[in-house]
Amino acid sequence: MRTCSARYCARDLSLCAVIVLVGMLASCAGTIDMIDVVPEPVTSPVPTVAALASTAPAVPAFQQKGTASWYGKELHGRRTASGELFDMNGQSAAHRTLPLGSMIRVTNLNNNRNIIVRVNDRGPFIKSRVIDLSYAAARELGFAAEGTAQVLIERLDELPGTMPFTVHAAQYVEEENARLLKERLSAKFEVISIIPGETNIGVLYHVEVGVYPTEEKAELVAGRVAQEGLEPVVIRKDQ
Secondary structure: OOOOOHHHHHHHHHHHHHHHHHHHHHHHHHHHHHHHHOOOOOOOOOOOHHHHHHHOOOOOOOEEEEEEEEEOOOOOOOEOOOOOEOOOOOOEEEOOOOOOOOEEEEEEOOOOOEEEEEEEEOOOOOOOEEEEEEHHHHHHHOOOOOOEEEEEEEEOOOOOOOOOEEEEEEEEOOHHHHHHHHHHHOOOOOOEEEEEEEEOOEEEEEEEEEEEOOHHHHHHHHHHHHOOOOOOEEEEOOO
């Protein structure tokens, strides 16, 4: 077996160390080169409220004036029509017919303050009101203490609305009252549904009449329902 002197062994070891070191440096250089050529991921910027407002059309496709109200603790943490949890301290809105996800500007006509919010729920179910805002949104607009305000609603985007419409006839705390109304309306209308809605103060039973492909058709039926002594409203049916 071949042996070597201490000097030559040391020389061989030094040579091996140099070779290993050079190899490591080359490997690292190669790794650096590979990292340098990996493209960074491309992410689409999320539009800000300011950007959305600046790109909104001069004359919005949808404008509506009427009374706004707000809701808070009774539904805080409950599912909205969009499936999201309602946050009374966030800024959101409930509208009867605008597609869920619509971005709207709401202006308080009493003080000219305005905010931009997203529609994520359905309501209000009171005919004299056109929109329900979260508590935080109402506070921002300056009418949380008063409870209601006259507002202008302007839609800032153009989301498609493909869901049909229904007529909300009434809502009750007692399920039996909802059933009695269903029986009465069934004599004149084909499809009557009772939809329970969970709140933090109990269940409300909503009575709905029919499913219609257009808002205009639903409005005609709502006129007939009103002849029964009710105050129906047309809502977009999201499920």
